[in-house]
Amino acid sequence: MITVANLSKKIGEVQALNDLSFSAENGQITGLLGPNGAGKTTCLRTVFGLLKPDSGTSCVDDIDVAIDPIGAKKQLGLFPDPFGLYERLTPREYIRYFAELSGMARKPAKAATDKVIEQLNLTDIADRRCKGFSQGQRMKTALAQAIVHQPSNIILDEPTRGLDVMSTRLLRDILIALKQQGHCVLFSSHVMQEVAALCDRVIVMAQGKVVAIGSPQQLCEQTGKDSLEDAFIALIGTDEGIAA
Amino acid sequence: MKMILAMVRKELIDAARDKRSVMAGLYYAIGTPLLMCGMFMVLIGQLSSPEDLHITINKADNAPDLIRYLDNNGISHGEGKSVKAITLTISDDYAADMAKAKPAEVIVTADKSNEKLQKSISRLERNLQAYSSEMGSLRLIARGVNPQVMAPLKITVHDQSTADSKGGLILGIAIFTMIYSVFISAMNLAIDTSAGERERNSLALLLSHPMTTRQLVLGKVIAVTCFAMLGLVLIMLVSKVAYMFVPWQELGFSVNISPDFMGLMFAIGAPVALLASTLQLYVSFMAKTFKEAQSYLTMVLFVPVALSMAATYNIAPHVLEWLPVSGQQQVLMAFIKGREIPMLQLAISSAATVIIAIALMLGMERSLKSEKVVFGL
Numbered sequence: 289m290i291t292v293a294n295l296s297k298k299i300g301e302v303q304a305l306n307d308l309s310f311s312a313e314n315g316q317i318t319g320l321l322g323p324n325g326a327g328k329t330t331c332l333r334t335v336f337g338l339l340k341p342d343s344g345t346s347c348v349d350d351i352d353v354a355i356d357p358i359g360a361k362k363q364l365g366l367f368p369d370p371f372g373l374y375e376r377l378t379p380r381e382y383i384r385y386f387a388e389l390s391g392m393a394r395k396p397a398k399a400a401t402d403k404v405i406e407q408l409n410l411t412d413i414a415d416r417r418c419k420g421f422s423q424g425q426r427m428k429t430a431l432a433q434a435i436v437h438q439p440s441n442i443i444l445d446e447p448t449r450g451l452d453v454m455s456t457r458l459l460r461d462i463l464i465a466l467k468q469q470g471h472c473v474l475f476s477s478h479v480m481q482e483v484a485a486l487c488d489r490v491i492v493m494a495q496g497k498v499v500a501i502g503s504p505q506q507l508c509e510q511t512g513k514d515s516l517e518d519a520f521i522a523l524i525g526t527d528e529g530i531a532a
Numbered sequence: 533m534k535m536i537l538a539m540v541r542k543e544l545i546d547a548a549r550d551k552r553s554v555m556a557g558l559y560y561a562i563g564t565p566l567l568m569c570g571m572f573m574v575l576i577g578q579l580s581s582p583e584d585l586h587i588t589i590n591k592a593d594n595a596p597d598l599i600r601y602l603d604n605n606g607i608s609h610g611e612g613k614s615v616k617a618i619t620l621t622i623s624d625d626y627a628a629d630m631a632k633a634k635p636a637e638v639i640v641t642a643d644k645s646n647e648k649l650q651k652s653i654s655r656l657e658r659n660l661q662a663y664s665s666e667m668g669s670l671r672l673i674a675r676g677v678n679p680q681v682m683a684p685l686k687i688t689v690h691d692q693s694t695a696d697s698k699g700g701l702i703l704g705i706a707i708f709t710m711i712y713s714v715f716i717s718a719m720n721l722a723i724d725t726s727a728g729e730r731e732r733n734s735l736a737l738l739l740s741h742p743m744t745t746r747q748l749v750l751g752k753v754i755a756v757t758c759f760a761m762l763g764l765v766l767i768m769l770v771s772k773v774a775y776m777f778v779p780w781q782e783l784g785f786s787v788n789i790s791p792d793f794m795g796l797m798f799a800i801g802a803p804v805a806l807l808a809s810t811l812q813l814y815v816s817f818m819a820k821t822f823k824e825a826q827s828y829l830t831m832v833l834f835v836p837v838a839l840s841m842a843a844t845y846n847i848a849p850h851v852l853e854w855l856p857v858s859g860q861q862q863v864l865m866a867f868i869k870g871r872e873i874p875m876l877q878l879a880i881s882s883a884a885t886v887i888i889a890i891a892l893m894l895g896m897e898r899s900l901k902s903e904k905v906v907f908g909l
Contacts (some may be wrong), residue, residue, distance in 0.1 A: 339903050361742035372734030377542070377548040387540035389741040409802045417549075435739075 289314050289472050290441055295334060297327075297496075303339035305332040305341065306496035312474040312489070317529035318468050319483040320476040322493030323524065328476035329369065331493070332445055336366065346440055359438065362391055367475075369446045371430040375419040379410055382418065383436050392394040397436075404432045408462070417507040424455035431462065444475035450483050460486060476520060484516045494524040535743050539751030540758070544724055547759055548856050553720035557759070561766040564709045564772040572778045575702055586610025593717040594622040595630075598638070601663050609657060611641075616652050618642040628734040632894050633671060679861065706775075707864045708840040709798060710767050711857060713813070714805040715833055717763025722756050722812035727825035730817075735906060745900040749813075749893050756809035757802075764801045768794050773893055788868075796867055800860045800878070804887040807856055810892040856885040 290312040299306040304327045314320035320328050333339045336345045337357040337392045342435055346353045348360040380401060386463070387397035407412045408428050416430060427447070444463075447454050449530055463486060465474055477483050483490055484504045492507070500507055502524050504516045511522040534772065547553050589609040592599045601607065619641040623629075629636035638660060642653050669679030729735045738748065772789035780788075815832050819825035836857045841859040853874075859881025867873055882902040899905045 322655075333736070333907075338736055338739055338906060358742045358744065361740065364740070366737060366740040368733070368737045368740070370733040372737040373734060374546060374732070374734065376546050381542070381545065385538060385542045386737075386741065387742055389535055389738070393534065394538075448786055512900075 290335060290346070290348055290443075290474055291350075292335065292344040292346040293344055294513065295331065295341045295346060297330060297334060297339060297341045303335065304496050305344075308344070308493070308496060308498055309325065310491045310501060312441075314472045315467060315470045316488040317463055317473045317486050319487035319490045320474065320493060321478065321480075321483050321490050321520065322476075323478060326493040328478075328493060329445055331498075332443055334474060335443065336361065336364065354421055363440050365390075365434040365437065365442045366504055367430055367434040367442070367444040367447055369449070371426050373418045373421070373426055375430060375524050376417055378415050378417055379432065380405065380414045381430045382429060386433045387436045389438070389474075392437055400438070401432075404422065404436045406456060410460075414505070416470050423450045424452060427451055427459065435462075435466065438522065439471075441472040441474065444473070446477060447475055447477055448477065449511070456482075469491050480515075480517045490516075492523050499523045535747050536751045536754065537646050537735070539748070540755045543721070543752065543755030544758060547724070548754070550720070550724060553724060553759070554595045556720050557713075557717035557763045557766070558676060561713055561763055562770050563716060564713070565767060565771040568709060568771075569774045569778055570773075571705070572702060576779055576782045584614075586615045587620055587652075587656065588615060590621040590668065591618060591624065592622065594624060595636075595638070598660075598663055601666075602656075602659055603657050606616040609661060616649060617646070618649065618652060618656060620656065628669075647761055654658050666703050702838070704843065704866060705863065706771075707839075707861055707868070710764065710771065711766040711801065711804055711840070711861060711864075712836060713763045714760040715808040716834055717766075718756050718760035718808045718812055719833070721759045722809060723816045723819075723825040723829065724823055725756065726813050726816035727819045730906075731821050739900070739906060741879045745897045748851055748900065753806070753893060754810050757814060759810050760805035761798075761802065764805065765796070767878070768797060782864050793864075793867065797864065800864060800882070802859060803882045803889070804857060806889045807885045807892075810889040810896070814892045814896050817899060819892055846847065854880050856881055856888060858884070 291311045292311070293401050295305045295308040306327075306333060308327070310318075315324040320331065322328050325442070330339060334341050335348065335353060337353045337360065339389070350365045351363065353360040360440070374385075383404060384397050387400050388394065392400060405411055408431065409426055410432060418426070419459040421429070422452055427450075431444075431447075434444070447459055451459065461477070466473055469490075475486075489501065490504055490505060490507060500510065502510060507519045507523070508514065508516060511519040512523055513519040555736065585607045587607065587609065589599065592609060598863060599609075619639075621639040623639065625638040627637045628639070640653070640656060640660075642649055644650065646654060665682070672679040673684065688889055729738065739745070768789060772794070775789055811832060812829055815828050816825040819828055839852065839855060839858040840861055843852045843861060853862050854877065859877055863878045863881070
């Protein structure tokens with residue numbers, strides 16, 4: 289479970305987060321939906337303790353990130369934007385390296401790596417160096433890195449960008465499987481269909497603030513619109529920075 | 533600790549696969565000793581030539597004592613290519629004139645406008661003059677006169693260009709190239725693992741994992757230091773072979789890369805390698821891209837060069853012997869020259885090296901906690 293309460297953060301002159309509060313429950317997929325520049329990435333970075341909020345707290349499984357960052361990070365898996373692959377390592381080495389950095393011992397890390405490679409159908413590319421990988425292959429490698437240590441919370445920053453239909457479907461299936469295993473999945477996106485298709489709960493963000501929270505259907509009802517897209521535009525009051 | 537080991541392992545695999553890093557280290561480690569050897573041979577050739585001056589001496593039998601005197605001073609009759617175009621002819625009346633205390637004639641034939649010969653000609657003239665005044669003194673003594681009346685001036689020239697001091701200069705350079713190898717070998721990996729990490733966007737991902745920035749810094753420093761030491765070992769091995777071909781005996785000492793020297797170099801080099809890796813990592817973490825880091829490091833790498841060169845040219849020697857790099861360099865030079873190792877100097881310069889390295893590590897640890905550095909905000 290991830291909870292953020294009254295987060296505010298100013299980056300330079302921009303108020304990136306403005307008294308932001310929400311929570312993402314276990315066994316649910318929570319979507320952080322907002323136009324470009326709404327503060328989605330800033331919010332996720334704050335959850336990881338990479339950015340320090342000016343005020344407010346963020347907790348992972350009731351561990352305050354500001355007090356025990358290491359303990360909080362142990363409960364987290366990150367699928368970052370951009371992926372941050374090491375081009376000279378193979379996916380097997382890459383995944384295992386981050387498994388060990390997540391606190392696993394060598395042998396369990398190796399076993400977990402083999403398992404996640406199997407799970408994501410990475411076997412054919414697992415021992416090739418990452419240089420020259422397609423966007424889909426990169427996505428899979430980065431995703432494997434995020435879930436290899438079976439964290440209770442998985443955070444994905446814009447996971448579907450640049451993916452083809454097959455990769456998007458695979459990603460969707462994996463996220464649903466994670467949800468069914470009881471993980472807390474939080475992802476940020478500005479792609480409507482993605483959010484509508486996957487999320488149990490949507491947090492609509494604009495200018496660092498929560499505008500509305502609810503299931504896609506609730507949001508439509510709340511605004512009296514038929515599609516999430518129209519509801520979204522009605523909620524944030526502009527169609528700037530949205531991908532349909 | 534487990535995580536640090538995992539990091540070191542990953543960084544070393546990553547570096548070994550990076551041709552750019554490996555080649556930069558290799559070129560330096562192999563190329564520099566060979567270059568130094570070439571330089572040494574030329575320098576030794578220049579230094580040792582005045583030792584023996586070969587000229588043509590005609591009718592040497594007329595003045596055996598003079599010939600012996602010149603021979604003692606390195607001037608002798610020679611054959612073949614090394615003979616300078618100077619001819620010394622002893623007149624037939626030499627012995628008779630000498631016996632009668634008349635000026636005995638010797639004739640020097642040479643082209644004085646030839647610049648290359650001038651040094652040799654004046655050397656021959658100087659020696660003849662010295663012999664002449666020595667004979668004069670003996671004659672005065674035989675007549676009961678103190679020969680000092682003939683010498684109103686006492687000229688003392690201190691020629692400082694001894695083989696040892698000139699050799700010291702090149703020896704300093706030779707040792708410096710070895711110490712410098714830790715900086716060169718560490719450079720590419722240091723950039724790649726810091727600025728490169730940020731450029732590839734993996735730095736934030738790395739920091740999102742449950743590890744402290746201290747562990748991260750230590751992992752990187754250890755990996756880069758290992759790589760730097762590898763460069764040092766390599767250059768010592770190449771030097772060991774290459775320096776065997778240099779005619780050291782002409783210099784009065786020899787750069788013998790003995791196992792003892794290698795051991796000492798390794799021990800002294802370790803803290804320097806630590807400094808090299810922390811310094812370069814620290815600077816590279818400040819840079820946003822690989823290229824930016826490279827241009828900063830070119831400036832930073834001038835610092836060890838300046839320290840070493842200042843020591844070689846005797847600029848502020850009393851300060852430099854306590855400083856990192858130059859202090860260790862002087863200790864190694866003392867060892868090569870067979871002098872006693874100045875332990876206090878070694879201890880203080882090594883301690884200074886380690887202290888600076890630790891300060892840089894703490895600085896890095898701090899800066900990696902800063903949002904500005906991590907995200908370049």
